[in-house]
Amino acid sequence: MSRIIVFGGHGRIALLLAPLLVARGDEVTSVIRNPDHVEEVEQTGARALVADVETLDTAALSDIIRGHDAVVWSAGAGGGSAERTYAVDRDAAIRTMDAAGEADVARYVMVSWIGSKADHGVPEDDGFFAYADAKWAADEHLRGTALEGTILGPGTLTFDAPTGRIVLDPEGHGEVSRADVAAVIAEVVGNPSTIGRTIRFGNGPADAALPIADALHA
Template sequence: MARITIIGGHGKVALLLAPLLVEAGHEVTSIIRNPDHEQDVARTGATAVVADVAASDIDAITELLADSDAVVWSAGAGGGSPERTYAVDRDAAIRSIDAAVAAEARRYVMVSYFGAGPDHGVDPSDGFYAYAEAKAAADAHLRDADLDWTILAPSALTLDEPTGRIDVHAQEGASVSRADVAAVIAAALAEPATIGRTVSFNSGDVPITDALRG
């Protein structure tokens, strides 16, 4: 049993992830910004904690993570202004990484996206540019952190039913269901072979646990 904190606990992936972790016997805390979402989180079996990580400094986030063995970053600004995107997807994510180090929550799984990185190739005039830049910065910071980190980079997300199978040789233009992304996060947390790796993936034919060991 591990104590796992999900940051961005009301996101579509996080709401699918929490029940998987609870069913596996873990103690799950889901950090959410809106108190109106507490009941949604409670139905997953996780404990909701209301906190705005974008408005929290490192000390405050460290306190949130104080009893955690593992952290899952599944938060996002969800578009909108570049300022908000940088504040959440870059700055708050980076603070959460530093807070995890301070709290000795050694296992950290970052949900990124396929193609993330300094060579993302998104034009500065594109509305996606701020997100691409923010994720590149946060992922780079995590790779340099003294944590047992994994970066998961799914392709385009769908609302399809889970298949339990993926392809870790992700292809441009491919997709994967949010339910399978949730299953990949849960499996990655339990699979030491994913530590120190960036795993890009889309839907495929290989069982998730086998794909992550490969």
């Protein structure tokens, strides 16, 4: 049994992730900003914790994280202003990494995106630039810490039914269901072989996809 804290606990992926973790015996704390979402989050079997990561400093985040075995960052500003995107997707994410270090919680799983690279190619005048830039900065910060980090880069998210199968580093087949992303997180968080890796994936063509656990060990 592991104690896992999930930031962005009311997100669509997190709502699918929590029941997977709970079903295997893990204790899940889902961090949410809106108290109106407590009931829905707790229906997944997780414990809801209302806290605004955008405003909490590193010390306060460390208090929240302390006592857990792993951190999953699945939060995001969800578009909108570039200022808030940087505040959440970059700055708040980085504070949780620093806080995890202070709290002696080494395992950290970052849910990023498939194109998070230094040369992501998104022009500065594109509305998506702030997200691409913020995620890359957060990913790079994680790589520079002493945390046992894994960066997940799912492709374009869909509402398709889960397949239980993925392709790593897909070429032109980067779409992936949110349910399969949740299953990848669940597999990765307790899998030491994924520490230090950046894993880009999609559902891929059916004839190339492998069961999630097999693909991650390939």
